[in-house]
Amino acid sequence: MLKIKNLFYKYPDGTVGLNKVCMEIPSERTFVILGESGSGKTTFLRCLGRFLVPQSGSISYYDEDIRKMDNKKFRQTIGIIFQRLHLFPHMTILKNMFLGPVKILKRDRKETEKEAYEMLERLGIPDLADNYPSQISGGQAQRAAIARGLMMHPKIMLLDEPTSALDLKTTNDFATWLKELKEETTFIAVTHDIPFAKRVAQHGICLDKGKISSSGDINKIASYMSTADY
Ligand SMILES: Nc1ncnc2c1ncn2[C@@H]1O[C@H](COP(=O)(O)OP(=O)(O)OP(=O)(O)O)[C@@H](O)[C@H]1O
Ligand SMILES: [Mg+2]
Structure with a gap:
């Protein structure tokens, strides 16, 4: 609540x-x-x-x-996705997804990468993993941004x-x-x-x-x- x-x-x-x-x-x-x-x-x-x-x-x-x-607890409590999605343009969708958990939550990189794949699969967008943000549509980018946000749970x-x-x-x-x-x-x-x-x-x-x-x-x-x- x-x-x-x-x-x-x-x-x-x-x-x-x-x-x-x-x-x-x-x-x-x-x-x-x-x-x-x-x-x-x-x-x-x-x-x-x-x-x-x-x-x-x-x-x-x-x-x-x-x-x-503290920052870690806060990031696991509230995630925010702005209208301009702020996906990092120079990274693939997969890398966009595991950066936060690895950098902020200090999670293991290999394990997080695997979870990112599973998350994309679960969300029905596994084919986006290796694309850069400029290579996907607005609707796909919206989903990818949410997938990235969900990686912080x-x-x-x-x-x-x-x-x-x-x-x-x-x-x-x-x-x-x-x-x-x-x-x-x-x-x-x-x-x-x-x-x-x-x-x-x-x-x-x-x-x-x-x-x-x-x-x-x-x-x-x-x-x-x-x-x-x-
Ligand atoms: N950085 C700022 N400095 C001064 N006033 C601001 C700033 N950002 C927003 N405002 C003002 O605060 C009020 C609320 O703005 P806000 O951006 O929250 O509106 P909004 O409901 O999100 O509008 P929109 O639907 O257009 O996105 C408005 O009067 C706006 O002009
Ligand atoms: Mg607004």
């Missing part, structure tokens, strides 16, 4: 990105964050991913403050606009694929895509100017958003 209490983040230029956000996200459930552009969605993920330090409020995972976790994975570069069919395939993975990882996905949100999740929140404007059942949030002319 991830608990967020009164999270407040103000950028150095004075823009308030998040204004006292509170929520609880149960484990083993995909959760979506909706809201119009500039409402604070990426700011929220960046705070959860420890890229930004909130001025006040708290984020805890099973009552442990995520800010106080995080309890929670944050996804920022995972379908923005994908066409409708790839988005639908991706939604199916994500649902199969949710048994082991809690996904928190920021998205503009309401049909995708409805396919992958039952619950979520909508942000508006850094505050939660609605929360709970995704259908309810979506109907509220359409009446608010989102």
Whole structure:
């Protein structure tokens, strides 16, 4: 269970990105964050991913403050995949995948390489192993980035606009694929895509100017958003 209490983040230029956000996200459930552009969605993920330090409020995972976790434990708790996937362009997908576990978790290289292969196989993309990021499609890169993130076995994975570069069919395939993975990882996905949100999740929140404007059942949030002319 991830608990967020009164999270407040103000950028150095004075823009308030998040204004006292509170929520609880149960484990083993995909959760979506909706809201119009500039409402604070990426700011929220960046705070959860420890890229930004909130001025006040708290984020805890099973009552442990995520800010106080050491790097290794944190990386095994929360993974983040940005909209620009940040796959290393000069390394094959396989190497992209085993770098984190070897460097950060100090795992054995051979063993990790084997696990990376198995992970790609399990995720249905074994043929990507020896490709470089520039040699694969947007949808494949999205999967490869998630495969790499999963190599750290995080309890929670944050996804920022995972379908923005994908066409409708790839988005639908991706939604199916994500649902199969949710048994082991809690996904928190920021998205503009309401049909995708409805396919992958039952619950979520909508942000508006850094505050939660609605929360709970995704259908309810979506109907509220359409009446608010989102
Ligand atoms: N580095 C920054 N410095 C100052 N203000 C920023 C910075 N990054 C974002 N903001 C502002 O903070 C607010 C929230 O931005 P954020 O990027 O979280 O929005 P978002 O909901 O992710 O939008 P989008 O859907 O367009 O990605 C906006 O008003 C934005 O202009
Ligand atoms: Mg954003």
